[in-house]
Amino acid sequence: MKKIFRLEDLDCANCAAKMERAIQKIGGVNEANVSFMGQRLSIDADESRFEEIMDEVVRVCRKVEPDCKIIR
Amino acid sequence: MKRSSLSRKDKKNLVRILIALALFLAIFITDKVIVLGGVLEGPAAWVFPFCLYLVVYLIIGYDVLWRAVRNILHGQVFDENFLMCVATLGAFALAIYRGVTGQEIEGFDEACAVLLFYQIGEWFQSYATGKSRKSIAGLMDIRPDYANLVKEDGSVEKVDPSEVKVGDTILINPGEKVPLDGVVAKGTSTLDTKALTGESLPRDVAPDGDVISGCVNLTSQLTVRVEKEFYDSTVSKILELVENAADQKSKAENFITKFAKYYTPIVCGVALLLAVIPGLITMDWSTWVYRALSFLVVSCPCALVISIPLSFFAGIGAASRYGILIKGSNYLEKFNQANTFVFDKTGTLTKGNFAVARISPEENADDILHLAAIAEHDSNHPIAKSIVARYGKQTESGYTLTNIAGRGIVAEKEGDVLLCGNGKLMAEHGIAYTEEAGVGTVVYVARNGAFVGSLLIADEIKPETRKVIGELNAMSCKTIMLTGDNEAIAKNVAQEIGLTGYKASLLPQNKVEEVEKLLAHKKQKDVLCFVGDGINDAPVLMRSDIGIAMGGVGSDAAIEASDIVLMKDDLRGIALAKRIARKTMAIVTQNIVFSIAVKVAILILSAVGIANMWLAVFGDVGVAVIAILNAMRVNGKYTTDPIRDRPGTAR
Numbered sequence: 001m002k003k004i005f006r007l008e009d010l011d012c013a014n015c016a017a018k019m020e021r022a023i024q025k026i027g028g029v030n031e032a033n034v035s036f037m038g039q040r041l042s043i044d045a046d047e048s049r050f051e052e053i054m055d056e057v058v059r060v061c062r063k064v065e066p067d068c069k070i071i072r
Numbered sequence: 073m074k075r076s077s078l079s080r081k082d083k084k085n086l087v088r089i090l091i092a093l094a095l096f097l098a099i100f101i102t103d104k105v106i107v108l109g110g111v112l113e114g115p116a117a118w119v120f121p122f123c124l125y126l127v128v129y130l131i132i133g134y135d136v137l138w139r140a141v142r143n144i145l146h147g148q149v150f151d152e153n154f155l156m157c158v159a160t161l162g163a164f165a166l167a168i169y170r171g172v173t174g175q176e177i178e179g180f181d182e183a184c185a186v187l188l189f190y191q192i193g194e195w196f197q198s199y200a201t202g203k204s205r206k207s208i209a210g211l212m213d214i215r216p217d218y219a220n221l222v223k224e225d226g227s228v229e230k231v232d233p234s235e236v237k238v239g240d241t242i243l244i245n246p247g248e249k250v251p252l253d254g255v256v257a258k259g260t261s262t263l264d265t266k267a268l269t270g271e272s273l274p275r276d277v278a279p280d281g282d283v284i285s286g287c288v289n290l291t292s293q294l295t296v297r298v299e300k301e302f303y304d305s306t307v308s309k310i311l312e313l314v315e316n317a318a319d320q321k322s323k324a325e326n327f328i329t330k331f332a333k334y335y336t337p338i339v340c341g342v343a344l345l346l347a348v349i350p351g352l353i354t355m356d357w358s359t360w361v362y363r364a365l366s367f368l369v370v371s372c373p374c375a376l377v378i379s380i381p382l383s384f385f386a387g388i389g390a391a392s393r394y395g396i397l398i399k400g401s402n403y404l405e406k407f408n409q410a411n412t413f414v415f416d417k418t419g420t421l422t423k424g425n426f427a428v429a430r431i432s433p434e435e436n437a438d439d440i441l442h443l444a445a446i447a448e449h450d451s452n453h454p455i456a457k458s459i460v461a462r463y464g465k466q467t468e469s470g471y472t473l474t475n476i477a478g479r480g481i482v483a484e485k486e487g488d489v490l491l492c493g494n495g496k497l498m499a500e501h502g503i504a505y506t507e508e509a510g511v512g513t514v515v516y517v518a519r520n521g522a523f524v525g526s527l528l529i530a531d532e533i534k535p536e537t538r539k540v541i542g543e544l545n546a547m548s549c550k551t552i553m554l555t556g557d558n559e560a561i562a563k564n565v566a567q568e569i570g571l572t573g574y575k576a577s578l579l580p581q582n583k584v585e586e587v588e589k590l591l592a593h594k595k596q597k598d599v600l601c602f603v604g605d606g607i608n609d610a611p612v613l614m615r616s617d618i619g620i621a622m623g624g625v626g627s628d629a630a631i632e633a634s635d636i637v638l639m640k641d642d643l644r645g646i647a648l649a650k651r652i653a654r655k656t657m658a659i660v661t662q663n664i665v666f667s668i669a670v671k672v673a674i675l676i677l678s679a680v681g682i683a684n685m686w687l688a689v690f691g692d693v694g695v696a697v698i699a700i701l702n703a704m705r706v707n708g709k710y711t712t713d714p715i716r717d718r719p720g721t722a723r
Contacts, residue, residue, distance in 0.1 A: 036381055064146075
C-alpha cells in the first residue's frame with residue numbers, strides 16, 4: 001500500500017536523505033521517498049503491518065531528525 | 073499559505089542573528105581598540121574576553137549545541153550540528169589553551185564568527201527553499217476553497233468542492249475560481265485560464281460550453297452543471313501531479329546524496345589524522361588541531377545536498393508557469409538528453425481540421441470562393457464548412473442544391489448552373505479543368521459549363537510547427553512524424569514542416585509498433601519522446617522514454633499516461649521545456665562542480681595552513697549561498713518563441 005505523509009519542519013536536505021535511507025532499511029518497506037523540497041514522505045509498505053511499520057518509521061525519523069514531525 | 077514573505081521561524085531567527093551580529097561587532101571592535109585581554113592582569117587575562125564572546129556564542133549557537141547533544145544521544149554522530157560544535161568549541165578550547173599557556177589571546181572571535189556565519193547561511197537556505205516552495209505553491213492557488221451549491225429549493229450554500237456530486241448545479245460568481253469541471257447551463261462570461269495553461273488570453277464561455285476547474289471567472293455569473301467529482305476534476309489531477317513531482321528523484325540528486333553519505337565521514341577521518349599525526353611529530357598541537365578544525369567546518373555537504381533538488385524544483389516550477397507540467401526531476405533530467413521526437417501528425421503538428429490551403433488561379437480567388445460557398449453553404453461536411461468559413465460572408469439564397477454522392481454539389485437558380493465537386497463531376501459534365509497537383513482534397517468549381525478554378529483543402533499545419541521543428545532540428549534532434557495519411561501526403565507535409573523523417577499509412581494500433589521499432593534501434597543514451605494530443609495514444613505515451621501530451625486540460629488519460637503535459641495546445645511548449653531542461657541541467661552541473669571544487673580547494677589550503685577558519689566558513693556557508701542563488705536562476709524568464717537562428721543558446 002502506498003501512502004503519502006506531510007512532513008513538518010524538515011529543515012535540512014541531508015537529513016532528508018538520511019531519513020530516506022533509514023526508512024528504506026525498515027522491514028516491510030518496499031519503497032520510501034523523502035522529498036526535501038516537497039516536504040513529503042511517500043512510502044510503499046506491507047499493507048497488513050502498515051500501522052506497525054509507520055510507528056517504526058516515526059521512531060527512526062525521530063532519531064535522525066528530532067525536529068521533523070510526520071503528520072499522520 | 074502565509075502572505076508574509078518570511079515565515080515566523082525565519083523571522084525569529086533573523087532577529088536572533090541580527091542581535092548576535094550587533095553584539096559580536098561591538099565586542100570585536102572594542103577588543104581591537106582596547107584589547108580585552110589586557111583588562112585583567114596575570115594568567116587569568118583570557119577569562120574576560122572569553123566570557124564576553126561566550127555570551128554571543130550561546131545566543132547564536134544554543135540550538136546548534138542542543139541539537140548536537142541530542143543527536144549524539146540518538147547515535148547520529150556525523151551531523152552538521154555536531155561538526156559545527158566540535159569546530160567552534162575546539163577553537164574556543166585552543167584559545168583558552170593559548171591563554172592559559174600565556175600566549176597571545178586570540179581565537180574567541182573566530183569561534184563566534186564561524187557559528188554566526190553558519191547560522192546566517194542556514195537562515196538563507198531556509199529562506200531560499202521557502203521562497204522556492206512558495207513559487208510552486210503559487211500554482212497551488214488554483215485549488216478552489218469552496219463551491220456555491222444550488223439546492224433543490226433554489227437556495228445557495230457554500231460547500232466544500234468535494235461534497236458536490238455529478239449532476240449538481242453550482243453558481244460561479246465573477247472573481248471566483250471554477251471549483252469543478254462542468255458544462256455551462258446559464259450565462260456567458262470570460263474565464264482566465266492563466267494559472268492553468270499559462271495562456272494570458274481569457275477564454276469566452278457560453279451555455280453548453282465546458283468549464284474547467286482552476287480557471288477564474290472574470291465577468292459575470294455562471295450557472296454550471298457539474299460533470300466530474302472533485303477528486304476526478306482537472307484541478308485535483310494537476311495538483312496531484314505537481315505535488316508528486318518532487319518525489320521522482322533524478323540521477324544527479326541520487327549521486328549527490330550518495331556523495332554526501334561518504335564525504336562527511338571521510339573528511340572527519342582525515343581531520344582526525346591531520347590533528348594527530350603531524351601533532352605527534354612536530355608537537356605543535358595548536359597549529360595542527362586548528363587546521364583539523366577548519367576541515368570539520370568544510371565537511372558539511374549541505375551546499376551540495378540542498379542546491380541540487382532546489383535547482384530541479386525551480387526548473388519544474390519555471391515550466392509550470394508556462395503551463396508545462398513535468399512529472400518529476402528525473403524527467404527534466406532525461407528530457408535534456410531527448411534527441412528523438414516522434415510526433416503524431418493530426419492534432420499535434422496540424423490543427424486536425426480542414427481549411428482552404430490554396431485557391432487557383434489566385435486572381436479569381438474571391439469569385440471561386442463565392443461560388444463554392446453558394447454551393448456548399450448548406451452542407452455539414454467538414455470540407456464544405458471550411459469553404460464557408462473561409463468565405464466568411466452571407467451567400468445569396470434561392471439556389472436549388474442537389475447533392476451528387478461521390479461527386480459534389482450542383483446548384484441551380486434561374487438558369488445559372490454551378491458545379492462544385494471533384495474531378496469526376498467535371499469530367500461527367502464535359503468540363504475541361506486544370507488539375508490541382510497539391511496534396512489534400514480538391515474541389516473544382518465551374519459555372520455554366522466553364523471552368524472557374526479550384527480549391528485545395530488540407531489539414532492546416534499549426535502556425536508554430538515549422539519554427540518549433542526548426543529549433544529542435546537545430547538542437548540536432550531527430551524529428552519523426554507518424555501519420556495515417558498516404559505516402560504522398562505524408563512526404564509533402566514532412567517536407568513542408570522540415571521534419572527529418574516520417575512514417576506513413578499507419579493505423580492507430582501501428583503507432584505503438586513503430587515506436588517500439590524506434591526504441592529497439594536507438595542507442596543506449598538516446599532518449600525518445602513521443603508527442604501526441606492524448607487522444608487514443610496513451611499506450612504510446614507510456615511506452616516511449618518520455619511521453620508528452622499536448623493540450624492536457626480536460627484529458628485525464630493523457631495526463632496520467634504522459635511524463636510531461638503541455639496544458640496549452642501549443643507546440644512551442646516543447647522547445648521551451650527543452651530550454652528550461654537545458655538551463656536546469658547546466659546549473660545543476662555548475663553547482664556540483666563548483667561546490668566540490670571549492671570544498672576540495674579549501675581542504676587542501678587548510679591542510680597546508682594557507683586557509684584559516686574564516687575561509688573554511690566561506691567554503692561551507694558561502695558556497696551554499698552561491699549555489700542556492702545559482703539554482704534560483706533557473707526560475708527566470710523564458711521566451712515562449714522558438715529560437716532558430718541562434719542554436720546553442722538557451723535564453
